[in-house]
Amino acid sequence: MSHRVRFLPGDVVVSAEDGASLLETARRAGYMLRTECGGLGTCRRCKVRLLSGEVFTAGRPNLSAREQEQGFALACVSRVTGDVEVQIPPGSQFTFSREALPAEWSPGEHPGRELKALGLPLEPLAERLRLKVPPPTLQDNSSDFDRLCRALTRRGLPAPFQAGPEALRRLARTLRAHDGEIHVLLHRGAAATLILDLDADEPQPVYGLALDVGTTTLFARLIDLATGEVAAEASDFNAQIPCGADIIHRIVYAGRPGGLDELRKLILEATEALLRRMVKEVGGHPHRVVAAVVAGNATMQHLFLGLDPRTIREEPYVPTVTHFPLLSARDAGLGLHPRAPVLFSPSVASYVGGDITAGLVAAGVHRAEELCLYVDLGTNGEVALGNREWLTACACSAGPAFEGSGVRCGMRALPGAVDQVRSDGRGRLTFRVIGGGSPRGICGSGLIDLLAELRATGRLDARGKFRPEADPERLRRHGRHTELVLASEADTGGAGDLAISEVDLDNLVRTKGAIFAGIMTLLKGVGLEPGAIDRVIIAGGFGRYLDVERAVQIGMLPDLPREHFSYLGNGSLRGAGLALLSQRLRDELEEVARRVTYFELSAWPGYMDEFMAALFLPHTEAALFPSVKPPPSK
Amino acid sequence: MSHRVRFLPGDVVVSAEDGASLLETARRAGYMLRTECGGLGTCRRCKVRLLSGEVFTAGRPNLSAREQEQGFALACVSRVTGDVEVQIPPGSQFTFSREALPAEWSPGEHPGRELKALGLPLEPLAERLRLKVPPPTLQDNSSDFDRLCRALTRRGLPAPFQAGPEALRRLARTLRAHDGEIHVLLHRGAAATLILDLDADEPQPVYGLALDVGTTTLFARLIDLATGEVAAEASDFNAQIPCGADIIHRIVYAGRPGGLDELRKLILEATEALLRRMVKEVGGHPHRVVAAVVAGNATMQHLFLGLDPRTIREEPYVPTVTHFPLLSARDAGLGLHPRAPVLFSPSVASYVGGDITAGLVAAGVHRAEELCLYVDLGTNGEVALGNREWLTACACSAGPAFEGSGVRCGMRALPGAVDQVRSDGRGRLTFRVIGGGSPRGICGSGLIDLLAELRATGRLDARGKFRPEADPERLRRHGRHTELVLASEADTGGAGDLAISEVDLDNLVRTKGAIFAGIMTLLKGVGLEPGAIDRVIIAGGFGRYLDVERAVQIGMLPDLPREHFSYLGNGSLRGAGLALLSQRLRDELEEVARRVTYFELSAWPGYMDEFMAALFLPHTEAALFPSVKPPPSK
């Protein structure tokens, strides 16, 4: 038996089998719901309203009696049992507006030139070579393949040579099409030079794909393998988001029947779409993309390859693999040239992944004389410390609070998001809204500003709790918690008022505290003080919008001279692009992944103390933040 | 528009598009016609008779006026243009009776024991290993793959290790199913140890496939990779035969639009069928076949892989490749375990293929102290000469006359074939018929007997021409040629009389002459006389039925003490089986293919003289055949 399900807004009608998940049905109808908990029924992000008809929910849904009376339901735990009309509130819909994604590279970025600056030769992961192979004679009647190998040897390529069946199938006719003038597509492997393909056509540029698979976003570039230039770029949100906002929920989702396959399919399709957009831009055939480097955290790489990620969140937190084998695009499921070599940036451990190793290489931390602190402010929050002599890293389990999850008024840096908070002369908070207009929520940089501002204006105590006396008219009770109204319903243009609660503040303080505690743990682990750090490199999603001054004020980043800080951009993507072009950097990437000493914080003695000490604004130990003035006490 | 085509005998009706090839239509209806010329309209083997309706033939068919009057047509050049009834004469139908194929191995044959006798260890191309991988701990939280590699290292396997995505996908759960007790399927490659698969089940035997892809026949074995025992065997005719009886016609066929793909498909499907039969016999899943060695001549190997074979018959006769890369079963198109390594036995040159190198290794020629002559009496006729010090080889272009092609009364060694010819006391020829009953034709060994007998009884002169005076009542004119009636229509049970013509005799003499000339050319090339040969090894299809005495009498094989001769059987299949089991022999196979000095007879000075001298029975130089008495002169 199947039922008629009508969705609003948009008025999309689909039919659903009896017992079908309402979340799944909405997805089929084209609605992406926010599902931070991955459909466990705990995050309440997937709340919808039934306008007519009913749904079945096993157990008690995580909704108030009032919400239930008003017809609200959690889509993820609701099953369709009859015809139904469903209203999807704007707040429950995930905004896949990729136009709103930051452009992660400045047009001037040029991996080929970066290499040159490092004094490294261009040695792409796959290369196209023009070659003349002499014809056979009765005296030299060696096979086509043997003559090809000899020609390659004369060009300085190392034996042995290997070829797949497709290249061999083409060999006889290609050699005879233009008197032995051919183009050979090669990969110089450690053990053999692989002949990936050959053709007799006029040479056209070939490209490599650099891909950063983030928990929240995908960034991709096509790089011309002969020049090292960025030829096209594309980005999108990670299509897996509806299956869970963070890594843990994705892993839970992967453990459901069919869940892993579904997650893999989502990410591959999304990558395919990026690829198609970029290939369209440069013209030609997707088979002209002949190599790829895929960076990303270990979980994303596991999901990308369909590897079971569940052990990543089970003690002792081991992934299936950290140093992935070099795969063909066909084996990796990528729609490039099927024989294109695909390198997965190696990871250090379950929670310090290939995105971090790629970023360290992009930033040159592993070659630096000076002591570098690398902070990736992505969905997770990883920190690395070191230089050419030694490297350490840890994952802070910071959580996506700064990406808008776990904070009720949080949202991504999309139009309508508050990205800057200041106080006017009279101590009143003022907001800057992306795209102007009324504020709909607050994005990561806005939340850091807010925290700093609330503390600086004395509205919060050093523990991040409201001082009721500081701004009494804006404080109110919401359920069991106190919250501060930032903007009333009138100010937000009817989108509901904007408020921040104790729970939200707690989440933010814990997040910043986790990052700082990670930094301190690494420092103490090697017996150093924050003052020893020469450079702080900020990478990752919202790092770009970060106001370093504010981040120091709340005690998230160490209080160092501000000129020590620099912003790398998407280090993972940049590292992937460089690795596409340089064998030396590919080797270094492997080496970095092996060299980094991983601190598993959950098992690290002293980490908990560091964390507790960092749950202050800025810190229990004020001496660590000499530049941060205590707020006026009222 | 489509037409109704009815075939007799069997009364099969199929519909055919207007303009469809009659040969193709018959094939779809399940009739395999003899098509020696591969459908060029020259061999006349595909003659059929129209009982009603008409077909269209462009140009003039190669049929007599009388045949045309009687409604005969050549199926290969006929197109269906209306409803038609077609009678397929028995002589035009190819008998795919695989029961009639020789059993190429004695039940006692045991490659594993052969290895042992050679003092070589069992080192199969792929092996299944039982392994205990310790669980991860917080102290040793290295990845599953790293711990697996360490366990493999402890078992003495050489690093580096590589794994495909399927094995990685299974790793996490397999390790945790039985406390780290797993089975790993491995291939020890030259550059890395490949982890092909893993599982946690109870161990079951795994098999290797040894395959000999002959122009005429396919022979296959499953060999237990842990014991070296032959577990199953199957054989069939090469399903490409309807596309041409010999290599040259296959190559021509491959040059047609879609021809190469069709030939590849035919051979892969036939191999698949053999595999299924054998797997059914041993039980279990085809994925338990985890390695393969494919021997065969260069053209068959090219067709098997879909490589363009046309350059093989164009001067200077070079193949695309002699030393094939190691492929996965998936890449090779074989339905084994998809990651199973598939080794193609390397060839020396276009016409000395992987069947010969495999045979040389099986016979141990490359390790022999004594001088060995290796003669493969297959569809072609290759000869090799040498020992552990040096090796030479050539292809004799003998043609398939002894396999029943190019000789009007020729047929394969099937029931109804004459396989032995003797004279009774009064000089009358007597025949032994396979399976008893009336003779339908003469197979290879019968033809050699016949030639010897006709010469011994003085019916032929030393040039293989009829002596009219010797048996005048049995000689008659047929067209422009004289022929000898061996059995009248009455004797053959109505299947037409059995006769041999001057043209047939000429073909047979040229065939045996080509083989002997090849042997002599190799000998003279290295400055030796036939008497220097210590061992003669006969291999190949009809070698088993060969009467060495008779083969010497007609001057096909050198006149050496008869105890020097031995029969190897299907050397190609045996070599493939041994190579499956021994790394040492795999290395030797490669080495043999590189070491053999190839004599391209068509360009070899002196070969033509040798050939002309060998067109005598037994030879112009009688001193070469001291044991052969001249016939009574009448």
Ligand code: FES
């Ligand atoms: S409550 Fe439904 S997705 Fe979280």
Ligand code: FES
């Ligand atoms: S004449 Fe038809 S196949 Fe040879």
